[in-house]
Amino acid sequence: MEKRFPERRLFLRSDTETRFIRLKPGTQLLAWTGVTLTVAWTIIATAILLMDSIGAGNFRAQAMRDKLVYEERLNAISDERDARAAEAVAAQQRFSSALEQVSMMQSALLRTEDRRRELETGLEAVQATLRRTMTEREESESQVAALTAAMETGDGAPGTGALSGELQGTLDILADALADTAEERDEIAENAEFAVTRAQDLELELRLMRDRNDEIFRQIEEAMTVSVEPLDDMFRAAGMDTEDMLAAVRSGYSGTGGPLTPLSFSTMGGEPDEDTLRANGILNRLDEINLYRIAAERAPFDFPLRDAYRMTSGFGMRWGRMHEGTDFAGPIGTPIYATADGVVTHAGWSSGYGRLIKLQHEFGIETRYGHLNAIRVNVGQRVSRGERIGDMGNSGRSTGPHLHYEIRVGGTAVNPMIYIRAGSDVF
Structure with missing residues (x-):
């Protein structure tokens, strides 16, 4: 210790006297150790503060970046949700409008069918009347021919003049009846021709109406497909069996009635037509969307x-x-x-x-x-x-x-x- 820290004296000189302070090796060692510890503590504390400040700055910057990314994601999700909601509302409106048009077309179709049946019934009656009239005319013509032949071959027997007068009156009556029958026949023929023309026009109108119905059904079916597929993909992506899931939801909501009751476009009985089947298929898809909505609220998405x-x-x-x-x-x-x-x-x-x-x-x-x-x-x-x-x-x-x-x-x-x-x- 004396080699490294030899004894030293610190002289303090004034105008009148000179003093000194003796620094022993132990005192020097103690002072050196204290200074060294102080400098080391200062360096370490400064480094810790700098590292903490840098780390806190990085953490705050990372937190701000994460917050910005999260907010951007929330905004994107919100925009997408609003877009999906708008699409759903638009699809619902289109579906409601289509249902109204289908209802109006159904009413018009029923009226057309009733009118067609009435025309067919009237046409059959006209044809029957025409056949009966033609038969009666042929019979009357036969009678007139027989009476005319009898008059031409008459031999002047007693009562021939009276008989000729009676025959002449009968011929006049038959001629008037035949004229009336001819007029009625011509009128019936005109009515029949009008009925045929009207039936052709109604058939064309019915065909155009069916084409419009088919276009409306096609658009609604496409809208239903676009609405259902994302929901189906969402549940399948979560590993859920959609058929079992929908069956479970349907069993808990099994009441019937209301606007989703299956449609019936005909009251004549028999098997449902193609329009009825397509309309009921659309209603089933709409019911499936409702079941998906219920399931989505009950699954942790x-x-x-x-x-x-x-x-x-x-x-x-x-x-x-x-x-x-x-x-x-x-x-x-x-x-x-x-x-x-x-x-x-x-x-x-x-x-x-x-x-x-x-x-x-x-x-x-x-x-x-x-x-x-x-x-x-x-x-x-x-x-x-x-x-x-x-x-x-x-x-x-x-x-x-x-x-x-x-x-x-x-x-x-x-x-x-x-x-x-x-x-x-x-x-």
Whole structure:
């Protein structure tokens, strides 16, 4: 120590005297150690502050970028939802207008059929009358010929003059009857010709009406196809059997009556015509859209957050263990919303989940919301899609405030992003 820190003297000189301070090796070592520790602490503290400032700046910048991306996505989803809603409203309006036109055409078609049947009946009556008149005319002509022959071959026997007078009167009566019959025949022929022409015009009008009906039905069928296919793709993308799902919804909503009752365009009995089958097919597709709407409200296609968030962990293996949900980080107190209609089956503390909410939905689907800071529902309570059920927190086995979101189908965990992405493609 004396080699490295030899004893030193610090002289303090004034006008009248000179003093000195003796610096022993131990004192020098202590002073050097203190200065070294102070400088080292200053360097380390400065580095920590700089790193923290840089990290906080990066985190804030990342948060701002995530927020902007999220807001842009929300705006895009909102625009797409509005467009889909506008398309649905337009399709509904087109369908209502088409139904009104179909109803008007149905009434006109029934009136045309009644008029055609009346014309056919009148034509048959005219033809029968004409045949009867022709028969009577032939009989009258035969009688006139017989009487004329009798007059020409008369031998002047007694009573011949009286008989000739009677024959002449009969001939006059028959001539008048034949003239009336001829006029009636000509009138009947004109009526028959008019009836045939009118029937041809009605047949042409009926054919044009059927062409218009076919065009209207085709447009409505295309609109139904465009409306149903995205919904069907959404449920299939989520791995759900659409036929079983629709059957389950239909069994819960099995009442009949109202505007969706099958149409009947004919009261004559027998098998339904092609227009009836097509109209009922459109009504069935409209009913299918309604069933899809009901199913979409009862399946978790919505997103549990409305505020800015950061996805910190996805579904799958993590640190050698299965992570059965998706984590979304955000500030403590961020509102959490139900992603579908359902019933609360659990609302309380649950081991590593911390404060946990379980919602049971239709089709054997369950959603879980873990690590909450506050729970706003009770067990047995029915909640609606988009209803606030809790607040984001840091309870349970958690490294920071976030939401652990799970979807289970039949007790088996599935990737929540499948449902979220499928819903974002439609809503």
